[in-house]
Amino acid sequence: MVAQRSSPRSIDDFATWEPVLQLLRADHAKRRTAIASGRVAGSIGRHGWSLALQRRLPPPGRAAQIEDIQDEVDAVERVQGALADAGVDTISFTAEISPVGKTMLHLLGPSPAVEPGIGNPHPGALILVEDSRPEPWRRLPDPVPGAVPAVSADPQLLEQTLRERLPDAIGATEEEIAAAEVRLGVPFPAELKALYRVTRARWEDWGEDYEAAERVYAAAGCELFALDDLYIADASSRYCHWEFAAKEAVVTPPDARVQGLVGSPGWIAFGDNGGGDRLAVDLTPGPRGHTGQIIMLSHEEDTGAELLADSLTDLVLNRPSEEHGDHRADQPPVAAWVNTASLRSIEAAAHPGLEVLSIGVWDGTPFSLAPVTGLPRLRTLTAYPGTLADPLEIAELTGLEFLKLGPAEWRVLLDAGAVPRSLSAAAIEAHSQQDPLPIVAIANEILALWDRPRIVQTVLEGDLGPVA
Known part of the structure; x- marks a missing residue:
């Protein structure tokens, strides 16, 4: 195990951690009565924390409020401030506290080769090959040479309908559309160009008028992104921890209309359904799909997409596609x-x-x-x-x-x-109650086989005093 004992950073100052340790010790003693010493552990990040604390229930008839855990919030924010100062996102810890309050605190990490654990102080996935991603995140779409736009795709009707619905909208110029194509590295289908010729969906064009924005969203059938905010929904846009991503698998059946993928260089995300799910124009459809069909990427799923409409025209005219195909039961x-x-x-x-x-x-x-x-x-x-x-x-x-x-x-x-x-x-x-130190030792042995950065252990000594 890599260890160090002194550093000028406030995150390595025992006083920074003392309020958190006092809370954990008091809670530990309260729940196990006679125990006034022992091992405590947890993890704190700049945007959240995991501590084994039994929180007080709010009074009957009232929801929990931040004031109910103010002492916990204050203690954690002290550490979070030190993390921000040190440029560290997350750190785990374990501490042995003697009956008289003498404390040995072990700060574990971080390491650029280790993902944070989820809800416990143990290390997450060990990245043995730098910048590696699981196979589904490396998967590219298969070519579908015979794919063509749907019969319903009608850029002229689409543009006419939108101009009738949005007579005062400010559309993008041809130069602005061309610049967006260059930025994304993919030519836009005719329907997408027609949409943005009518409205470029910029907030400054609406003068911060929410009603004007709502009219655009209603006309387009989604919360339309500004032309400047379009992005390619490739695999890199769908982050997932290695441990979970490695257990995913993507499949494209022979009759699929949408390819089974994490993301694609041909998925142009242009809107949101209002619930966090992204809508995209699909230029790499499945074997039975159409070029330019509209798909939805669920924010609750790490892979795949659902077909919404055969064309952007169908989406705007509220003509959803009839689902068929994608049968896998026999496989x-x-x-x-x-x-x-x-x-x-x-x-x-x-x-x-x-x-x-x-x-x-x-x-x-x-x-x-x-x-x-x-x-x-x-x-x-x-x-x-x-x-x-x-x-x-x-x-x-x-x-x-x-x-x-x-x-x-x-x-x-x-x-x-x-x-x-x-x-x-x-x-x-590892079980959540297991001592993190032996787990970290094994993790460092594995990392050493690939000559990857180990999890650094910083050891701090302090005195919490007797239990109040």
């Missing part, structure tokens, strides 16, 4: 879950197209990985602690790019020198 899943509530054997999950295997909570005999050895597309394996009969079987899975295991399973691979070198990222499955 085995490319992402499979084996656990007490899903598939109950590795054999049931194994097939040549399997990409992701997640082994969850299991109360039976641990599994052998022999049924999936040699599968050509298996790239992700996650296994809950204790579910593998022999972790060394992982060495036979030569195409893995992501692996998540419990600490004991990682220990077996590390001691045997059997950590797959094909990995681009990895993660450690």
Whole structure:
């Protein structure tokens, strides 16, 4: 473990952390009565925090308010200010507090090679290959040479309808539209040009008049982006933590109208449905789709898009597309879950197209990985602690790019020198109550195999005094 003991930064000053530690100790003692010492842990970021505190319930009939946790907010904001000063986004910590208040505080990280943990002080995904992304985020659309605009696509009717609805709108010039095409690196379809010839949807054109904006949105059928705010909804526009992204899989059936993708260089995002879902013109449709069809990217999904209309004309005229195609029922899943509530054997999950295997909570005999050895597309394996009969079987899975295991399973691979070198990222499955220090030590061993920046541990000593 990389350690350091002194630094001029306020984030490394014990006094910065003392209010948080006092709150955790008091809460710990209150919930476990006789305990006035022990280990506490948590994580604090510039925009949120995770602390094991039992918050007071508000009075009956009243919702919780910030004042109900003001002491917690004040303590956390002190740390958040120090994080901002140090240019650090998130930091985890653990502390051992003696009965008389002597405290050893361990600050863990950050590391540019480690994503923050979610809701606990343990490290998130370890990025073993710099700038790497999971396979679905690298997937580009397949060419569809026969794709053409829908019969309903009618730029002239679209422009005429919008001018009737918005007679006073300020449209974009041809030069402005051409500049937007250059900025995005893709030529606009005729319908999109027709839309922005009528209105360029800039706030300054409306004089901050919300009613004028609402009229434009009603006319266009969505909360229309200004011409200057159009963007390409490619994979990079849909951020997802490595650990979750690695378990995603995208598929495009032969009768699909929209390609199964995270994003595409041919998805031009031009609006919002008012609920955070983005609308885009699709220039890379599925095998049964139309060039220029309108799709929606859900803010609740990390992959895929839903067909809304065969053309922008249909969207504006409120003629939604009839869904058909995209049938997958007869195909085995490319992402499979084996656990007490899903598939109950590795054999049931194994097939040549399997990409992701997640082994969850299991109360039976641990599994052998022999049924999936040699599968050509298996790239992700996650296994809950204790579910593998022999972790060394992982060495036979030569195409893995992501692996998540419990600490004991990682220990077996590390001691045997059997950590797959094909990995681009990895993660450690740990219970929220587990001491972060041994988990960080294993993480640093894995990072060292790829010569990646380790998680730095800063050790601070202080005295919280006796329990009040």
